[in-house]
Amino acid sequence: MMGSHTYTLEKGEVSVFRTPTRRELWEAVDRMLAAHSTLLPDSREALILIKPNLNSDLNSLMGNSTDLRLMAAVLTSLVERGYSNIVIADGCNVGVLRRGIDVIGRLRIDRLAARFGARTLDLNRAPGRQITFADGHPALIAEICSDADLCISLPKIKMHSDADMSCAVKNMVGCLVGRASKKALHRDLTGNLVRLYELVKPHLHIVDGLVAMEGNGPGDGTPKRLDAILAGTDALAVDLVVSHLVGYEPQQVRFLARSLEKGYLGSGDVEALADIPRGWLLEKPPPKTRLAEVLSHPVFNRPKDLLRPIHSTRIAMNLLYKAGLIQDIYDERDASVTLRFDAGRCEGSGRCREICPVGLDPTCEGALSGVECIGCLYCYFVCPSEAIHLEGELGFLERQIDRYGAMIRSL
Numbered sequence: 486m487m488g489s490h491t492y493t494l495e496k497g498e499v500s501v502f503r504t505p506t507r508r509e510l511w512e513a514v515d516r517m518l519a520a521h522s523t524l525l526p527d528s529r530e531a532l533i534l535i536k537p538n539l540n541s542d543l544n545s546l547m548g549n550s551t552d553l554r555l556m557a558a559v560l561t562s563l564v565e566r567g568y569s570n571i572v573i574a575d576g577c578n579v580g581v582l583r584r585g586i587d588v589i590g591r592l593r594i595d596r597l598a599a600r601f602g603a604r605t606l607d608l609n610r611a612p613g614r615q616i617t618f619a620d621g622h623p624a625l626i627a628e629i630c631s632d633a634d635l636c637i638s639l640p641k642i643k644m645h646s647d648a649d650m651s652c653a654v655k656n657m658v659g660c661l662v663g664r665a666s667k668k669a670l671h672r673d674l675t676g677n678l679v680r681l682y683e684l685v686k687p688h689l690h691i692v693d694g695l696v697a698m699e700g701n702g703p704g705d706g707t708p709k710r711l712d713a714i715l716a717g718t719d720a721l722a723v724d725l726v727v728s729h730l731v732g733y734e735p736q737q738v739r740f741l742a743r744s745l746e747k748g749y750l751g752s753g754d755v756e757a758l759a760d761i762p763r764g765w766l767l768e769k770p771p772p773k774t775r776l777a778e779v780l781s782h783p784v785f786n787r788p789k790d791l792l793r794p795i796h797s798t799r800i801a802m803n804l805l806y807k808a809g810l811i812q813d814i815y816d817e818r819d820a821s822v823t824l825r826f827d828a829g830r831c832e833g834s835g836r837c838r839e840i841c842p843v844g845l846d847p848t849c850e851g852a853l854s855g856v857e858c859i860g861c862l863y864c865y866f867v868c869p870s871e872a873i874h875l876e877g878e879l880g881f882l883e884r885q886i887d888r889y890g891a892m893i894r895s896l
């Protein structure tokens with residue numbers, strides 16, 4: 486039986502659903518859309534934007550990007566209601582963008598979208614509208630984020646070494662167009678996250694708490710299974726509830742503290758948290774080293790850009806990663822793999838069937854090589870007996886499997 490609860494803050498309601506199975510996830514998403522039916526456009530041709538968090542090419546089971554299972558459930562609910570003009574769009578982070586890595590393709594968002602007749606859009610290359618950040622710097626926000634008839638944001642719950650926590654407000658960073666806008670954001674991350682809250686207002690937030698990231702997020706933390714999703718119409722209300730559930734006080738999350746100072750959240754919102762049990766304590770990001778703190782100052786942006794040919798080599802990145810100065814090691818090498826099921830090793834856990842975002846049974850003959858399979862690798866990652874193999878060139882997957890393979894199997 487699906488568990489759910491709705492919490493009422495002055496800023497708005499936030500519903501929490503426990504969804505340990507795919508059926509419960511799909512039911513919860515359908516109930517959320519039904520509960521917010523007044524937001525749904527009358528026209529079935531209306532433009533609907535689904536805005537996941539596609540920060541990098543880390544598979545969502547590693548805790549970084551929005552889960553394909555949630556996206557599939559939202560797409561199913563919308564398509565069943567007759568909507569036919571759906572776009573899934575986001576813009577990856579600067580490091581990934583600089584290397585020309587196709588996150589939408591690597592995460593199989595394009596294949597998932599195609600199954601539902603939806604399109605994908607890279608917001609880093611989308612038409613933008615000029616805005617001004619808190620410190621007066623200009624930036625561009627993708628026009629579609631405010632022009633869509635319905636915008637559903639699908640943020641991921643992550644600990645974040647710079648922003649303390651990433652969820653509904655932080656998900657709007659992906660609406661910024663291109664490197665210059667994202668770099669401008671980081672000149673005053675706290676102030677500019679609040680600015681983004683002022684400027685971009687999705688109609689509905691459905692939070693992915695299926696597998697969260699704790700510790701050294703957003704790029705190098707530890708996946709933690711929460712089996713939950715949340716919904717609300719106000720990003721700050723959603724983030725305040727999530728921050729409480731994961732163990733933060735409002736003052737510990739800098740953009741929430743700033744929002745309280747500015748009056749976007751009030752004492753009544755904070756007092757309402759007293760009735761909410763802290764459900765999912767997550768390990769907080771470790772403090773940055775003094776050197777990392779110093780080097781993250783905007784004054785070093787220009788020297789870092791000049792030295793990029795040196796510090797972006799694989800050897801240098803590995804050294805910087807080991808020294809705790811960077812979280813991510815991006816890999817331009819694409820993967821070219823096929824999946825193979827080894828019946829002799831299968832112990833019948835059924836985890837592959839339960840987790841497949843498109844409802845396939847990977848143990849059935851031909852399932853992994855058929856057109857229905859989007860190649861997301863979820864079944865490969867969760868199989869406890871390693872009965873699903875990858876054959877071919879691992880490319881960027883090599884490091885991800887080394888770093889996260891065993892962690893995901895143990896979730």
Ligand code: SF4
Binds near residue numbers: 840
């Ligand atoms: S069968 Fe495996 S790789 Fe294919 S879509 Fe399902 S979970 Fe993803």
